[in-house]
Amino acid sequence: MFLRRLLSRIATTLVTLFGVAVIVFAVIRIVPGDPVAMMLPPGATEADIARLQAFYGLDKSIPEQFFIWLGGVVQGDFGTSITTRQPVLGLVLSRLPATLELSVMALVIAVALGGLVALTGTRLRYTRTEGALDVANGMALSVPDFLWGLVLILLFGVLWPVFTISGRVSPNLAPEFATSFFLFESVVRLRFDLWLDLVQHMLMPALALAIPLAAIIGQLLKQSLKETMHLDYVTLARTKGYSENHVILREALRNAVLPTLTLIGVQFTFLIGGTVIIERLFSYEGLGNMAIDAVINRDLPLIQGIVLLFALLFTMVNLAVDLLYAVLNPRLRHA
Amino acid sequence: MLDGRSLVKRTAGLRLWLSAGWIAALVIGAVFAPWIAPQDPLMQDLFTSRLPPFWMDGAEPGYWLGTDSLGRDVLSRILYGGRVALIVALIAGTATALIGATLGLIAGYFRGWADMVISRLVDIWMAFPPVLFAILLIAVMGTGLTSVVVAIIVIDWTRFARVVRAEAMAQGAMDYVASAQVAGRGRMSTLLTEILPNVLSTIAVLLTLEMGIAVIVEAILSFVNLSVSTDDPTWGGMIAEGRLSIHQAWWVLVFPLVALFLTVLSFSQLGEGLKDRFDPVLN
Secondary structure (H helix, E strand, C coil): CHHHHHHHHHHHHHHHHHHHHHHHHHHHHCCCCCHHHHHCCCCCCHHHHHHHHHHCCCCCCHHHHHHHHHHHHHCCCCCECCCCCCEHHHHHHHHHHHHHHHHHHHHHHHHHHHHHHHHHHHHCCCCHHHHHHHHHHHHHHHCCHHHHHHHHHHHHHHHCCCCCCCCCCCCCCHHHCCCCCHHHHHHHCCCHHHHHHHHHHHHHHHHHHHHHHHHHHHHHHHHHHHHHCCCHHHHHHHHCCCCHHHHHHHHHHHHHHHHHHHHHHHHHHHHHHHHHHHHHHCCCCCHHHHHHHHHHCCCHHHHHHHHHHHHHHHHHHHHHHHHHHHHHCHHHHCC | CCCHHHHHHHHHHHHHHHHHHHHHHHHHHHHCHHHHCCCCCCCCCHHHCCCCCCCCCCCCCCCCCCECCCCCEHHHHHHHHHHHHHHHHHHHHHHHHHHHHHHHHHHHHHCHHHHHHHHHHHHHHCCCCHHHHHHHHHHHHCCCHHHHHHHHHHHHHHHHHHHHHHHHHHHHCCHHHHHHHHCCCCHHHHHHHHHHHHHHHHHHHHHHHHHHHHHHHHHHHHHCCCCCCCCCCCHHHHHHHHHHCCCCCCHHHHHHHHHHHHHHHHHHHHHHHHHHHHCCCCC
16 A cells, blocks of 8 residues: 555656646746847857757757757756856756755754744643744744845844854855765864854854744644643643653653644745745855846756756655655554 | 733734734825825935934934935835835735636636646646746746736745635535535536635635735845846845945845835734634634
8 A cells, every 4th residue: 555655656746847847848938039049149140040959959849849858857967057158967966955954954943943932832831921922923924034034134143243144154164175065064074163164154044944934833833732732641641640841742742743744844845945035145155046146147047957956856855755744644554 | 820822812903903004004105105205216316325214313304214325215215115015916916816716716616627737737836946936937037017926926826726726625515505506506606606705705815915925025036136127116126235235224224124024924914814803713
C-alpha cells in the first residue's frame, strides 16, 4: 500500500513539474521582441540572424522548440546567461547554498520561537498572558516578512546597531571558504570566528522570514496542545502527581505535534519563496537577489533557470513532507 | 479565573474600528490628495533637501513629515502613493476574486474534468514562489500599473479557487441543494441561486485579505523598481530610497513604512473580523 501511494505521489509530482515547464516556457515566449535580435550587435545581417535562429532552434514550430528546450533542461542545460555569458546552471548552483542556509536557519528560528510561544501559552492558559500572546501572535501573522525585515533594519541596524544588515559575510573573510555552504563549512572546520560573522549577518534576514511562520506554528501548536490537555491520559498523568511542565512536555506535546509538522512542511515552501525579497532587502547574495538583478538586466535565460530551480525545490519539499507524514502518521501507515 | 480569550475578544471590536478608520482615512487622503497635499509630490528642490519632520530642529513649515534627498515632500508623496496602493488593491483584488471564485465554483460544483483541470493548475501554481513569479511576469510584460495588476491576478487566483472549491463542494452535498434539484432547477440556476449566496461571505473575507496582499505585492514590486514609472510616488519606491539614506534621513523610510504597515494590518484585521462575524462556530 505504501509503495503504491509513493508511486502515485511521484507520478503527480512529475505531472506538476511538466506543467511548470510548460508555464515557464509559455511565459518566456510571450516576450515582445525577437530574443535573437537582443543577442546580436546592431548591424547584424539577415544571414547572421537566420544562423543564430537555427542555432537556437527558433526556426522550428513551437511544440518542437518546447521539447528541444525541455530535453536540454532535463539534461541540466539551462542555457547561457545573457549578461555574464556563463552557463545558467553553474551560476544558479553557486548561489543555491546561500539561499538554502538562510531558509534552514529561518526555519530553525521559527520552530524554536513558535514552540516557545505555544508552550508558554499552554502553560499559562486562561490567563492574561495568554491573551496578550494571542494578540501579538495575530499581529505577527498578518504582517508579511518584507515588512518585518524593514522593521528589523530600523531597530537593530539603525536605532541599536548590533547586527549587520547587509551582505552574507564580511568581505575580508569571504576568501576563507572552500565551498559555498559557508555556515555548514564554518561549523565543520570549527572556525567559530567565521561562524559568528556569518550568524551576525544572517540573523536579521532569517528572523524576518521566521516571524510569520513562528506565529503560525505558535497558533496551531497551542491549539492542539490545549485540546490534548483535556484527554484522559493527560489527566491520568496529572493524578499520578507529575508536574504541569512534565505533563505538557513529556505527555501532551508528543501527541499534539503531528498537525503542526504537516503545516511546517507546507509553510516552509512559502518561507523559501520569501527569500527572494528578503535577500534583496538585506543585500544577501543568494538566488533571490540574483533573480531580481536578472529581471532588471532582462536576462531571461537566467531568471528562467532560477524560477525552474525554485519550482523544483518547492515540489521536492512538498513530496518529502507528504511522505514523511505518511511515515509518521500510524493511521496512514496501516491504511 | 480570568478568561484568556476575553482580552482578545474585548479588543476585537476596537481593533476592527481602528482598522476601518485607517482605511477610511487612507481613501479620503488618496481621493482628495490634490487638495490636501501640502506640496507638489514631484517637485524637487535641493534647497529643501532632507528637511526633518515638524517636531525636530531645522524643520520648515509646510513640510510636516520632512523631505527626501531630492527635496520632495514626504507627506504629499505618501498621500499620492496611497492612490497607487488603493487602486491596485481595488482593481487587482476584485479581479482576482472574480476569476478565482468563478473557477473555484465551477470546479467544486460541476466536478468532473473541469475540476481535474483546475485542481491540476492549482497544484502547478503552488510550485512557483509568488514574488518570483510576479517579477518574472513583470520582466516579460514590462513595468506599469496594468502589468502590476495582471501579475497579481495571475499569481493569486489560486487563493480564491482553492477555498471556494472546497466550500462549493461542501454546500453541493447538502440537502437544500438536492431539494432544489428535485424541484426541477437546472444545474446552472442552482449554482447561481443556491450555492453562490452561501459562499459569498467566504469570498468577502478572502477579498479583504487579498486587498492587503495586493498592497504588499505592489510595494515589493515598486521597492525593486518594477512597478509604475519611477516618477510616480509609491510607498515601495519611497521605502527603497529611504533604505539608502537611512542614516542621514530616517523619516524618508519610516513614514511610508508606517503607512504600509498600518494598511496591511488593517486589511488583515478587517478580514479576520469578517471571518469571526460570518463563522457560526466562533459565535
